[in-house]
Amino acid sequence: MTQPVNHGQTCVASSAEILPDEITERAISAVQKAIGEQNYQHWFAGRSRFEVTNHALRIFVSNPFISNWLHKRFRTAFNAAAVDVLGPAGACELLVDETLQAAQSESPAKVLPIPNVDTGKATSKEQRQPGKIQQPPISGVQTLAVRGSNRRRFRTFKSIVSGECNDLALMAAQQVAEFPGERFNPLYIHGSTGVGKTHLLEAIYSEVRRTQPNLNVVYLTSEAFTNYFTQALESKTVPSFRQRFRNVDVLLIDNIEFLDNKKKATEEEFLHTIVQVIEHGGQLVVSGDRHPRLLTKHREELTTRFMSGLVCRIDVPCEDTRRRIAATLALPMKNSFTQETLDYVARRCKKNIREIQGALNCLHGHFTLTKRKITVSRAREILGDMEQECRHLVRISDVEKVVCDAFGLSPSDLRSKSRRKTVACPRAMAMYVARKLTKAAYREIGLYFGGRDHSTVVAAEKRVEKWIEQDSPLELPSSCRGRTISEVVQEIEERLLSLAI
Numbered sequence: 001m002t003q004p005v006n007h008g009q010t011c012v013a014s015s016a017e018i019l020p021d022e023i024t025e026r027a028i029s030a031v032q033k034a035i036g037e038q039n040y041q042h043w044f045a046g047r048s049r050f051e052v053t054n055h056a057l058r059i060f061v062s063n064p065f066i067s068n069w070l071h072k073r074f075r076t077a078f079n080a081a082a083v084d085v086l087g088p089a090g091a092c093e094l095l096v097d098e099t100l101q102a103a104q105s106e107s108p109a110k111v112l113p114i115p116n117v118d119t120g121k122a123t124s125k126e127q128r129q130p131g132k133i134q135q136p137p138i139s140g141v142q143t144l145a146v147r148g149s150n151r152r153r154f155r156t157f158k159s160i161v162s163g164e165c166n167d168l169a170l171m172a173a174q175q176v177a178e179f180p181g182e183r184f185n186p187l188y189i190h191g192s193t194g195v196g197k198t199h200l201l202e203a204i205y206s207e208v209r210r211t212q213p214n215l216n217v218v219y220l221t222s223e224a225f226t227n228y229f230t231q232a233l234e235s236k237t238v239p240s241f242r243q244r245f246r247n248v249d250v251l252l253i254d255n256i257e258f259l260d261n262k263k264k265a266t267e268e269e270f271l272h273t274i275v276q277v278i279e280h281g282g283q284l285v286v287s288g289d290r291h292p293r294l295l296t297k298h299r300e301e302l303t304t305r306f307m308s309g310l311v312c313r314i315d316v317p318c319e320d321t322r323r324r325i326a327a328t329l330a331l332p333m334k335n336s337f338t339q340e341t342l343d344y345v346a347r348r349c350k351k352n353i354r355e356i357q358g359a360l361n362c363l364h365g366h367f368t369l370t371k372r373k374i375t376v377s378r379a380r381e382i383l384g385d386m387e388q389e390c391r392h393l394v395r396i397s398d399v400e401k402v403v404c405d406a407f408g409l410s411p412s413d414l415r416s417k418s419r420r421k422t423v424a425c426p427r428a429m430a431m432y433v434a435r436k437l438t439k440a441a442y443r444e445i446g447l448y449f450g451g452r453d454h455s456t457v458v459a460a461e462k463r464v465e466k467w468i469e470q471d472s473p474l475e476l477p478s479s480c481r482g483r484t485i486s487e488v489v490q491e492i493e494e495r496l497l498s499l500a501i
Ligand SMILES: Nc1ncnc2c1ncn2[C@@H]1O[C@H](COP(=O)(O)OP(=O)(O)OP(=O)(O)O)[C@@H](O)[C@H]1O
Pocket: 001, 101, 102, 105, 155, 159, 160, 161, 162, 166, 191, 192, 193, 194, 195, 196, 197, 198, 199, 200, 255, 289, 325, 328, 353, 354, 357
């Protein structure tokens, strides 16, 4: 999910300066001291990421439920830790980074507390560094060290539950892993977020490595490709970049929708890379959130290439598959739930598999603390409470802060009389989100944003609804540029729901 700003994370990154690792380590020690070692191990070790900016201690956790629960329990301790490292003005932010979910479910004990987890998907730290690949470094291209237990563990076919939703994609992926370059080439897998595209790519990676270790397999996100290429251009090492990427046997590209289509050179390079890989008998597998025909921002040569092989869709799983997935995901959380509870979670979490995982993790956390088996009514209560509270926590001032961060504006800009597009558009978005998440009255929202009347807020709400419906691109000079308004609004909402302090 984080590109150039933050796909791979559900939060909207602000432009704050990120301080060196030593300070982050101090912050972690302060949190550890404040909440006690046992709590730290339970809630954070291997399942969180810390970052210190010049004004805040940021703690990233894997889902809003956990974020909300941690806020309730440890808010005072977090604030104390923030003050400890940043002085009296220090604040703490709890944010959601969904990429932590994968690390957590795969190998809870193996991920370090400051996860530089090699997800291949960008985290905010990766925005300042090139992406990561699972190959030795090549000259001129800096590869992040993949060290010991901090290394990404790729998932396998064994842990995939199959169902009507993913049968075809799974079968094709298995064929590709067994006969790379011979069957479906390229293989293009698409589906909405959290339905298992990355899992399938990882499974191909693991299987090829296991069965044909002599083959050169590379997995990376399209964003990492962009980062590597940009770096190669800057360091004038394009020839070694090409040697590295054009000579692979199996190239797995995740999240193609984030390939930087603004930089023509990157798109051109990507096109030549995949053409070369395929022409030399290599296998290409690509995942994306939409059918190649809908990659309208990308060059036609690219999308037609993707369509020249096999295009498979992964659907949102049906209830029966969700039930089996919930049972599989709950295996390492032995005895926490009754069977009815698992069925309840499967019925309730319909959107994607990540949602099921988040709910199970949260319920398991409650079980570990209370030692009371989670029954359906308890699960309903816990998950219901969390969702409710997520909403109650959002204030208009939170909306203002998050929107200002996203667009590099100050609160006085948003409240000003300015009608410049760069201000009026974010202001309308702030009003829309405030109405949706705070449930404050139109009048109250209008007053907050510069003493406007309720009809201005109603009009702003309608305007944003229309932009979202039309999937309009955001044409503003901000870090969100190049994305659609609905994507940006969604990120703002997710950030607000995960912000607890
Ligand atoms: N069929 C499945 N069986 C078991 N677990 C699954 C299955 N599909 C997905 N998962 C789990 O659900 C989580 C989300 O899957 P994954 O990250 O692969 O989704 P995605 O489609 O790549 O999402 P995004 O588009 O947001 O990157 C992962 O932890 C994954 O292991």
